[in-house]
Amino acid sequence: MARKTTLAMVQTDRRKLEPRDLPIPEIADDSALLRIEACGICGSDYEQFEGTLPVAYPLIPGHEPLGVIEKIGDRAAQRWDVNVGDRVAVETMLPCHHCRACLVGKYHLCRGRGRLRMYSYIPLSEPPGLWGAYAEYMYLAPGSIVHKVDPTLPAQLAVLFNPLGAGFRWAVEIPKTQPGDTVVVLGPGQRGLTSVLACREVGAGTIIVTGLEADAKKLALAREFGADFTIDVENEDAKTRIRELTHGQGADVVVEVSSYATAPVAAALDYVRPGGTIVLAGIKGFKPVPDFVSDKIVVKEISIRGVLGVTVGAYDRAIRLLESRRIPIEKMHTHDFALREAEKAIRTLGREIPGEESIHSCLLPALG
Numbered sequence: 001m002a003r004k005t006t007l008a009m010v011q012t013d014r015r016k017l018e019p020r021d022l023p024i025p026e027i028a029d030d031s032a033l034l035r036i037e038a039c040g041i042c043g044s045d046y047e048q049f050e051g052t053l054p055v056a057y058p059l060i061p062g063h064e065p066l067g068v069i070e071k072i073g074d075r076a077a078q079r080w081d082v083n084v085g086d087r088v089a090v091e092t093m094l095p096c097h098h099c100r101a102c103l104v105g106k107y108h109l110c111r112g113r114g115r116l117r118m119y120s121y122i123p124l125s126e127p128p129g130l131w132g133a134y135a136e137y138m139y140l141a142p143g144s145i146v147h148k149v150d151p152t153l154p155a156q157l158a159v160l161f162n163p164l165g166a167g168f169r170w171a172v173e174i175p176k177t178q179p180g181d182t183v184v185v186l187g188p189g190q191r192g193l194t195s196v197l198a199c200r201e202v203g204a205g206t207i208i209v210t211g212l213e214a215d216a217k218k219l220a221l222a223r224e225f226g227a228d229f230t231i232d233v234e235n236e237d238a239k240t241r242i243r244e245l246t247h248g249q250g251a252d253v254v255v256e257v258s259s260y261a262t263a264p265v266a267a268a269l270d271y272v273r274p275g276g277t278i279v280l281a282g283i284k285g286f287k288p289v290p291d292f293v294s295d296k297i298v299v300k301e302i303s304i305r306g307v308l309g310v311t312v313g314a315y316d317r318a319i320r321l322l323e324s325r326r327i328p329i330e331k332m333h334t335h336d337f338a339l340r341e342a343e344k345a346i347r348t349l350g351r352e353i354p355g356e357e358s359i360h361s362c363l364l365p366a367l368g
Contacts, residue, residue, distance in 0.1 A: 007365075008135035009342040010124065012058045014051030017134075017343045024137055025128035029073035032080075032140040034090065038159040038362045039133035040064030041337075042190060043259045044283065046350045048120070049343075052285050056123040060132030061342070062363070063120035064162040065090040066155060070137065080146050089161040089319060090133075091145040092118050092309055107145075108309045118309075134342050136365045147315055150323045156333050159362050160194075161318050162310065164329065166281070167194030169314035170307050172202050175253040175277040179203030184242060184251040184271050185227075186210050187258030187282060188218035190360050193225055193332050194318075195255050200226035201321065208245060210238055210264070214351075218359060221331060239270050249273050258282045262289045269296040277303045335361035338368055 005021040012018055027033050039062040047053050048061055069086050077083050095102050096112030110116065119138075122131035130139040140146070149158050170191065177183060183204050185195045188211040199207050209222040210231045219230040229245055231238050242251065250273030258264050259282050266289055268278045297304065310318075321327060335358050337345040348358045 006130065006135055006137040007339060008060045008130065008132070009339060010058045011049070011061055015049060017049075017061075019340055022124075022129060022135075025130065025139055027071045027073055028142075030075040030079070030142040032072035032076050032144075033070045034065060034067040034088070034138045034140050035070040036065055036067040036133050036136060036138055036365050037087070038066045038155040038364050040066075040159045040162050041345050041349055041358075041361045041363065042163065043349070046346050047259075047283060047285070049346045049350075052283075053121070055121050056125070059121065059123045060130065060134050061120045062133030062135070062138075063092040063118060064159060064362075065119065065133035065138055066149065066159040066161070067133075067138070076140070076142065080144070082146060082148060087149045087151045087158070088146040089149050089158070089315065090119065090138075090140065091147075091312075091315060092120075092162070093145070094118060094141055094143050095145075097143055108311050134339065134363060136339065145312065147319055149319055153323060155364065156336060156362055157322060157330055160322060160329055160333065160360065161315060163190040163360065164194045164197065164318035164322065165310035165315040166191045167196070167198035168317045169310045170257065170279055170281045171195035171253070171255045172198045173314055174305050174307055175255070175279050177202055177204055177253050180205040181252040182206040182208070182246055182249075183253045183255065184208045184210070185222075186254065186256045186264040186268065188215050188222050188230070189257065189259065190332065191257040191281065192255075193218065193222055193359070194329075195257065196222050196225045196227050197321075197327055197329065198317075201327075206245065208242060208251070217357060221359070224328065224331065238267065242271050246273070250276060252276050254278045256280050256282050260284060262287055263291075265289045266291045266293070269293065269300075269302065272300070272302055274300040275302075276300075277305065279305050279307055281307045332359045333361070334359045336367065337361060337363050339363050339365045340368075
């Protein structure tokens with residue numbers, strides 16, 4: 001490989017991204033170099049851009065990488081069962097594979113190095129620096145987890161492996177959603193829409209999605225994806241409507257995937273049936289939740305689960321479903337951006353660009 005440097009978009013401070021040419025590192029026997037085809041943009045990218053998440057600058061954002069193996073060490077090739085030229089999706093988490101959490105199968109909670117390690121949240125000061133996918137090339141560390149992906153699938157769709165994986169883990173695996181269950185999804189963003197697809201795939205009986213008046217297009221898409229009912233919480237009484245739709249029983253599962261807003265967390269206690277499950281996935285910037293009445297949890301014996309990230313089983317299900325081409329997931333992909341347009345991509349997702357409504361978007365380094 002002749003190239004010695006790679007273009008990367010580096011976050012230097014809150015709401016500050018700048019292009020830099022960075023050295024491409026040598027690859028050891030247990031690591032690899034990934035040529036980025038696409039990097040998905042999600043809500044946590046906006047939170048990172050805003051400075052809500054505790055990180056050390058400068059760093060390269062981007063934790064939803066899809067790409068082609070450019071160089072790889074022999075040990076890594078054997079361990080990951082991939083080789084040069086293979087297209088792979090890369091998991092966000094970088095587990096140590098040796099701590100107790102890893103050994104009991106909870107590698108996404110790894111603290112083996114004293115802290116959670118994830119692609120896009122490791123600073124440039126930690127060699128070799130290329131820890132994020134807002135770049136032409138990214139370093140794959142020895143502990144990486146990768147998944148082969150059909151090379152004929154368009155990159156813009158293949159990179160949806162991450163949000164669709166979240167739909168399967170958050171809305172199906174964690175709450176153990178069964179055929180016939182009633183599921184309420186709070187928030188029609190990327191993860192809300194993929195939760196609909198995942199729940200429909202496993203045979204949920206009734207799917208209800210809530211959102212704001214501004215989410216009209218996303219709520220319409222939720223219905224196309226299989227939601228039976230949608231509720232505009234600004235113009236309808238969601239509690240009354242859900243009670244009507246569930247014949248007074250409440251939902252078996254409530255999945256909270258809205259960003260920043262805390263009101264849906266408290267409201268979920270009213271939407272779920274006695275003995276039901278609430279999954280909390282939406283990050284709230286570490287704000288307290290007003291009007292959260294814990295006695296409702298007690299008297300209804302509600303199970304509440306927090307979720308962080310996606311794990312192997314859900315990624316596998318998502319990739320296989322994408323490769324099957326059985327679902328119209330392309331309808332939620334709204335924008336492609338060049339690498340140098342990373343700030344515009346993030347601000348578009350954050351509804352900061354007048355007239356633009358983004359559901360799912362990605363950076364495509366090949367656009368220039």
